[in-house]
Amino acid sequence: MKKVYINSVCAITPQKTFDNTQFLEELIEYDANVINVVNPVYKDFIPPAAARRMAKGIKMGVVASKLALKESGLENVDAIITGTGMGCVRDSEKFVSAIIDNDEQFLTPTAFIQSTHNTVGGQIALELGCKGYNFTYVHSGISFESALLDAKMQLELDEAKAILVGGVDELGDHTVAIHKLVNHIKSENINSNALLESKTQGCVFGEGAGFFVLKNEKQESSYAEVVALNTYNTLDEESVNEEAIRFLEENNIEASSIDAIILGNNGDVNFDGYYNKLTSKTFKDIQQIYYKHISGEFNTASSFGLWLGARIIKSQILPEAVKLNITETSKFKTILLYNQYRGKNHSFTILKQC
Amino acid sequence: MSKGVAITGMGIISAIGNNVAENYQSLIDGKKGITRVEKIDTIHKDVIMVGEIDITNEAFEKKLGLAKDNNYSRTAFLGAVAAKQAIADAGITNINKYKTGLISATSVGGMDRTETHYYNYLTEAEPRKYIDGHHAGDSSQKIAEQLGIEKSLVTTISTACSSAANAIMFGARLIKSGQLDRVVVGGTDCMSKFTINGFKTLMILSDTYNTPFDENRKGLNLGEAAAFLVLESDAVVKAENKTVLAYVKGYANANDAHHQTASSDHGDGATLAMEKALKVAGLEPKDIDYINAHGTATGNNDLSEGRAIIRVFGDNVPDFSSTKAYTGHTLAAAGGIEAVYSVLALQNNIIYPNLNFKTQMKEFNITPQLTLKEKHLDVIMSNSFGFGGNCSTVIFSKEA
CATH class of the missing domain: 3.40.47.10 (Thiolase/Chalcone synthase)
Incomplete structure (x- = not known):
C-alpha cells in the first residue's frame, strides 16, 4: 500500500488564511454568533461575469482549489472529491422561498441548479477541465472526512496519483435564522477568546472552504502524511x-x-x-x-x-x-x-x- | 481480472411496487407506475406526470413503529423501508456481528419538510423538529439507526442523478479494500415541490408518459423511490454460507466537464465511465449482455447516452432499455433502483422492455429492446448520469 501525503493546502475561513505566507499571526477577533469568511479577491481567479452568477460556496471552492493546485505544482488531478454538509444553501433558500412566494410561478433555474449538492465539485471539474472521478459527500460533520477517506483509499491502492480533496460550506440567512430558533446557534454574541467559557447552548456558525492536493508521492512541498x-x-x-x-x-x-x-x-x-x-x-x-x-x-x-x-x-x-x-x-x-x-x-x- | 463483490440482499420501494417481488411483477407485466400527481399540492399537477408511491407518511410512521414526535422526512421513510427489506433479504439478524457500514445517496433529503414548513419555522414551535432533518445526511443517520448500525462508517453521497450508483461503487471499494466486511448501499429520494419546480424551470418535464430513446421524447417524469443492496466480503459469504444474488463486477465514475446541467453532445463522460468500468471488471464490450440505460427521455440525455453507447460498443451494441418509463426518474435513488432491476434481470434471464417507444431517433440507428425478452444473461451494465457532468457505470455479473 502506498502512503498518502498532503502536498498542498488552502483554507478560506473567517480569518485571512488563504495566503500561506502567513500563519495566523494576525487574527480577527469576533464578538458575534455568526461569522463570515474573509473573502479572497475572487475576480483574480474567476472571470467577473462568471463570478457574478456563482454561489458563494462555488466561488470559495473554485478559488481554494485553484490555490491548492497551484501550490502543488500540478496542472490537473486524477480526481476531485468534495465534502459539503449543506451545499450552496443560499440557492436552496432562494429557490424554496421563490416557490412559496410566487406560488410556483416565474421561477428561473439558476438557483435550482446551484442548490444541487455536487455543484461545487462539478464547477471545479469544469474550471479545470478534469474528466476524472468526481464525488461529493454530504454527511453533516463527516462530509469532509468521507471525501478524505475516499481519496486516501484510492491513493493507497494507486488507483489515482493525485486527488483534489476539499470541504466547503456557506452561510445562508434563513438557515441561520432557524438554527437560532432551535438553539444550534448561541443566542448571545460571544468573543472569540471566550468561546469555551460561554457555558451556553449552541455554537457560533461560520463558513469556509478547505482544499488539499493529496498524492501518493512525497514532494518538496509536502506537509504531512495522512x-x-x-x-x-x-x-x-x-x-x-x-x-x-x-x-x-x-x-x-x-x-x-x-x-x-x-x-x-x-x-x-x-x-x-x-x-x-x-x-x-x-x-x-x-x-x-x-x-x-x-x-x-x-x-x-x-x-x-x-x-x-x-x-x-x-x-x-x-x-x-x-x-x-x-x-x-x-x-x-x-x-x-x-x-x-x-x-x-x-x-x-x-x-x-x- | 478483478473479483466481483457479492450482493447478498436487496430491498426496494418504488411507484411500481413496495418490495422486490412486486417490482419484478410490474416489470414483466409492463405495468407503469406513472400517474398524475396525487400526494403533492402543486399548480403543475395537470401538466406533469410522476411516479408516486401509494403510501402516506402516516402509514410509514405506523409501519416503522415511530413515535408521534419523530422528525422523519419522506426520504427517510422510503430509505428505512427499503434498507430493512435488504437486511432481511440477506438473512442478517445480528447487524453488528461484522463490521457493517451504510452508504446512502439522496439529493432531496429533508426538502419535503423544509418546503412545507419553511416560513412556519419562524413563527411556530411544533414543526421545528424538522429543521434538523433537512440536511442530506439525516436520512442516512436514521436508516443506520433503523438497521442498528452503530459506531461505524455511515455516510451520504449526493451527485445528483448518479448518486446511488456512486454509493454502490464506494461501498464495493470499501469491501475490496477490507475497510468493511459488510455494507448497505443504495439511495432514497422522495417527491418534492422543489424538484418538480426545479426540473420544470429546466423545461425537461414531460406532460405525458416519458418515452426513452424515442425521436419525439418530451422529457422526464419524476419519481420517488428507495433501493438498497447488501454487499458482503468473501469471508462473510463463506462464514455464513450465504447465497449470492449477483456480483458488483466493475464500476467507474467520470466527469463530462462540459456543462453544469447538460451532457456533451457526444457523451464524453458517459463513454469514459463505461470504458473505465469495463476495465475495472476486466471485461470487453462483447461481454455485456444487456445495458440498463440511464434513458431519462430528455432530448439531451438520450442522444448523448446513445452516442456514447455507440462509441463504446461500435457495431455490436447489446440489447439495451431504460426502465424510467415504469418508475419515472427517481433522481439520487435511480442507480439503486436500477441495480435491483439488473440483479433481477440476471436472476431471471429477462430483459425488460423500453416502454412507450414509437419512433426511431434520427441521429442513430440503435433501437432499445421493445418487448420482454428471455435471454441467458451473464453480465449487465447499468448507467447513471447526473448534473455536474457526473457519469457513472456499474457492471453486475452472475459469476464473481
Missing part, C-alpha cells in the same frame, strides 16, 4: 477516550507518541463534553489545540482542522491563538485530530511528519 482516518455515526461520550486509544492501537501508534491533539470544540455546553473526555484523560498532558473559536462551526470546519495540523507539522510552529493548554511541546511529529457535531458523526485522523 496515516489513518476513521468515522463513526454514533459514539457515546463515555467511550470516546477508549475509542481513541483503540484507533491508535489499530494503527500501531502509542498514545504517548502523540505530540498534539486538534479538537473541534465549538463552545456548545451540551456537546463539548466529548472533547473534555479526551483532555481530562489520555491526552491530559499533551498539547491541546482548538480552532472553531476563530473559524466558527460549519459542517466542513474540520477541513480547517486538517489545514492547521498540516501547517503545524510542516512549519513546526504552533500559533498562540490555537493553544488550548500550555505545554513545553516544541516538536510536532504526530498529531491526532478529533471532531464531532452535536454528538454525532465523529472522526479521528492521524497526521505524521513526512
Whole structure:
C-alpha cells in the first residue's frame, strides 16, 4: 500500500488564511454568533461575469482549489472529491422561498441548479477541465472526512496519483435564522477568546472552504502524511477516550507518541463534553489545540482542522491563538485530530511528519 | 481480472411496487407506475406526470413503529423501508456481528419538510423538529439507526442523478479494500415541490408518459423511490454460507466537464465511465449482455447516452432499455433502483422492455429492446448520469 501525503493546502475561513505566507499571526477577533469568511479577491481567479452568477460556496471552492493546485505544482488531478454538509444553501433558500412566494410561478433555474449538492465539485471539474472521478459527500460533520477517506483509499491502492480533496460550506440567512430558533446557534454574541467559557447552548456558525492536493508521492512541498482516518455515526461520550486509544492501537501508534491533539470544540455546553473526555484523560498532558473559536462551526470546519495540523507539522510552529493548554511541546511529529457535531458523526485522523 | 463483490440482499420501494417481488411483477407485466400527481399540492399537477408511491407518511410512521414526535422526512421513510427489506433479504439478524457500514445517496433529503414548513419555522414551535432533518445526511443517520448500525462508517453521497450508483461503487471499494466486511448501499429520494419546480424551470418535464430513446421524447417524469443492496466480503459469504444474488463486477465514475446541467453532445463522460468500468471488471464490450440505460427521455440525455453507447460498443451494441418509463426518474435513488432491476434481470434471464417507444431517433440507428425478452444473461451494465457532468457505470455479473 502506498502512503498518502498532503502536498498542498488552502483554507478560506473567517480569518485571512488563504495566503500561506502567513500563519495566523494576525487574527480577527469576533464578538458575534455568526461569522463570515474573509473573502479572497475572487475576480483574480474567476472571470467577473462568471463570478457574478456563482454561489458563494462555488466561488470559495473554485478559488481554494485553484490555490491548492497551484501550490502543488500540478496542472490537473486524477480526481476531485468534495465534502459539503449543506451545499450552496443560499440557492436552496432562494429557490424554496421563490416557490412559496410566487406560488410556483416565474421561477428561473439558476438557483435550482446551484442548490444541487455536487455543484461545487462539478464547477471545479469544469474550471479545470478534469474528466476524472468526481464525488461529493454530504454527511453533516463527516462530509469532509468521507471525501478524505475516499481519496486516501484510492491513493493507497494507486488507483489515482493525485486527488483534489476539499470541504466547503456557506452561510445562508434563513438557515441561520432557524438554527437560532432551535438553539444550534448561541443566542448571545460571544468573543472569540471566550468561546469555551460561554457555558451556553449552541455554537457560533461560520463558513469556509478547505482544499488539499493529496498524492501518493512525497514532494518538496509536502506537509504531512495522512496515516489513518476513521468515522463513526454514533459514539457515546463515555467511550470516546477508549475509542481513541483503540484507533491508535489499530494503527500501531502509542498514545504517548502523540505530540498534539486538534479538537473541534465549538463552545456548545451540551456537546463539548466529548472533547473534555479526551483532555481530562489520555491526552491530559499533551498539547491541546482548538480552532472553531476563530473559524466558527460549519459542517466542513474540520477541513480547517486538517489545514492547521498540516501547517503545524510542516512549519513546526504552533500559533498562540490555537493553544488550548500550555505545554513545553516544541516538536510536532504526530498529531491526532478529533471532531464531532452535536454528538454525532465523529472522526479521528492521524497526521505524521513526512 | 478483478473479483466481483457479492450482493447478498436487496430491498426496494418504488411507484411500481413496495418490495422486490412486486417490482419484478410490474416489470414483466409492463405495468407503469406513472400517474398524475396525487400526494403533492402543486399548480403543475395537470401538466406533469410522476411516479408516486401509494403510501402516506402516516402509514410509514405506523409501519416503522415511530413515535408521534419523530422528525422523519419522506426520504427517510422510503430509505428505512427499503434498507430493512435488504437486511432481511440477506438473512442478517445480528447487524453488528461484522463490521457493517451504510452508504446512502439522496439529493432531496429533508426538502419535503423544509418546503412545507419553511416560513412556519419562524413563527411556530411544533414543526421545528424538522429543521434538523433537512440536511442530506439525516436520512442516512436514521436508516443506520433503523438497521442498528452503530459506531461505524455511515455516510451520504449526493451527485445528483448518479448518486446511488456512486454509493454502490464506494461501498464495493470499501469491501475490496477490507475497510468493511459488510455494507448497505443504495439511495432514497422522495417527491418534492422543489424538484418538480426545479426540473420544470429546466423545461425537461414531460406532460405525458416519458418515452426513452424515442425521436419525439418530451422529457422526464419524476419519481420517488428507495433501493438498497447488501454487499458482503468473501469471508462473510463463506462464514455464513450465504447465497449470492449477483456480483458488483466493475464500476467507474467520470466527469463530462462540459456543462453544469447538460451532457456533451457526444457523451464524453458517459463513454469514459463505461470504458473505465469495463476495465475495472476486466471485461470487453462483447461481454455485456444487456445495458440498463440511464434513458431519462430528455432530448439531451438520450442522444448523448446513445452516442456514447455507440462509441463504446461500435457495431455490436447489446440489447439495451431504460426502465424510467415504469418508475419515472427517481433522481439520487435511480442507480439503486436500477441495480435491483439488473440483479433481477440476471436472476431471471429477462430483459425488460423500453416502454412507450414509437419512433426511431434520427441521429442513430440503435433501437432499445421493445418487448420482454428471455435471454441467458451473464453480465449487465447499468448507467447513471447526473448534473455536474457526473457519469457513472456499474457492471453486475452472475459469476464473481
